[in-house]
Amino acid sequence: MSLTREQVRKIALLARLHITEQESIAYAETLSRILGLIEQMNAVNTDGVAPMAHPNEAGLRWRQDAVTESDQREKFQRIAPAVEAGLYLVPKVIE
Amino acid sequence: MIEKTVAELSAALRRKEISSVELARLFLERIDRYKDLNAFITVDAERTLAQAEASDERLARGANNPLTGIPLAQKDIFCADGWRTTCGSRILSNFVAPYNATTVDKFNQAGVVCLGKTNMDEFAMGSSNETSYYGVVKNPWNPALVPGGSSGGSAAAVAARLAPAATGTDTGGSIRQPAALCNLTGLKPSYGRVSRYGMIAFASSLDQGGLLTRTAEDAALLLNVMAGFDPRDSTSVDEPVPDYTQSLDQDIKGLRIGLPKEYFSQGLNPEVMKVIESAMAEFKKLGAQVVEVTLPNSQLAIPCYYVLAPAEASSNLSRFDGARYGLRAKDYTDLLDMYCKTRAEGFGAEVKRRIMIGTYALSAGYYDAYYLKAQKLRRLIAEDFRKAFEACDVIMGPTSPTTAFRIGEKSDDPVAMYLNDIYTVPTNLAGLPGLSIPAGFDSRDLPVGLQMIGKYFDEARLLNVAHRYQQVTDWHHRIPPGFDE
Secondary structure, X not given: OOOOHHHHHHHHHHOOOOOOHHHHHHHHHHHHHHHHHHHHHHHOOOOOOOOOXXXXXXXXXXXXXXXXXXXXXXXXXXXXXXXXXXXXXXXXXXX | OOOOOHHHHHHHHHOOOOOHHHHHHHHHHHHHHOHHHOOEEEOOHHXXXXXXXXXXXXXXXOOOOOOOOOEXXXXXXXXXXXXXXXXXXXXXXXXXXXXXXXXHHHHHHHOOEEEEEEOOOHHHOOOOOOOOOOOOOOEOOEOOEOOOOOOXXXXXXXXXXXXXXXXXXXXXXXXXXXXXXHXXXXXXXXXOOEOOOOEOOOOOOOOOEEEEEOOHHHHHHHHHHHEOOOOOOOOOOOOOOOOOOOOOOOOOXXXXXXXXXXXXXXXXXXXXXXXXXXXXXXXXXXXXXXEEEOOOOHHHHHHHHHHHHHHHHHHHHHHOOOOOOOOOOOOOOOHHHHHHHHHHHXXXXXXXXXXXXXXXXXXXXXXXXXXXXXXXXXXXXXXHHHHHOOOOOEEEEEOOOOOOOEOOOOOOOHHXXXXXXXXXXXXXXXXXXXXXXXXXXXXXXXXXXXEEEOOOOOHHHXXXXXXXXXXXXXXXXXXXXXXXX
């Protein structure tokens, strides 16, 4: 299966990765090669096989709806790129 | 001292032959002397010595944990409060973790001393430690060769005697393969045995924290601390932790060793084959029997893994966006651009490739053909193991198809690099415990690893079998030339 540059651009947008025109050509080639490897999966019929999400299918544990953590906002925000009044600052989203 | 195992160092500390501070200084000096190996990303001598001093005080008061005072290197994937934690990436180059991973907490409580954070493939994606933003790690056995990956820094550190042991993580072989390439004992516990809280996530259904040591006994001692239920890890299994050292000396007469016929096809390197055959002869002398088993879907493990792991990674790595921590791009127009530029600048080529493949496999229209299909194959692969274990107690085979390869040899061809994982990924897919131990050398004097795969939560048996083998062989005692002093 071969990927087009258009498909690569779309995937990059979904993945929130900026890529140049040059890079989209290189990715189309490399990703197509990797897909070639992955397509070997089609060698086996898996009709009727239940998908396995992870090794211990125990499902998520429930816990008491009680407060167990302490407020460490100051400590965690000390390493943030931009904060003000306890809020993380990012470029304006709404015009 | 540098030749002593963790078990021997523990005894030496208790007999007051050496202090924890002296031991830490010794290893810190070696780490600096051999910094050319590039095994460490972060060393903080002040912090290390402060921990060692605290451990010496505990020892003076009669500490009852055998690991108090023992130095340990930590793979830079474990968040450690106050330590820079980079995960081998530029995007976390300025990230000083504000909390401890459970693994780090547990070792701290035991009085273990952190020697520093070891180098690794970026976000644990790699089999050669060539994708790290902090440079390639060299194999102490031959510095022109790779140490394996992604726990290459941990492997190089222990092999070069810069640390008596190190932590690692294994998602597709990242502990076992570098252990094999560096002549070490590498343990990937069963999925759910060791807490993943604070262990930066690559593929959540495959990742497991573990150890690189020189002996199975050391791995047992350290696993006693590392293993255990953690309510903060939703995939942690609530099973009591046995004392893994208690069963090490058990007799292995009658042990049934299964050799999967698919692992010994014509493609296998004949020198690796020879080492495995010699190992089987040793096991037979110890009273084990060797039987042929089959894992029919072995061929599909690599394609299956290279859908599931990148898919999970694409989801896990979406948190790195420049908003709350880590790198933020300098130039961007709006929020979307900030995300896109930050990630493009912060991630290396292999990470971006995997995020792209993973995103594609999960996207609308492709989810069934790729992600769901891979999950079904995963079921088949796990079933193969279950059936094989009806006929044997432990499965064995080579850990890696080759011994250490040249730096740069495979880094241009991602698919060639992925094939290094052929013997190790099935274990992660099935969630089973895996252990690689030194079993011999090839004609270039490079180490060959023997892999053992156990039933779910049967790591005690793996450690026992490995220990018995290590009592009658000395491959694991060999030191890379030039590092014996």
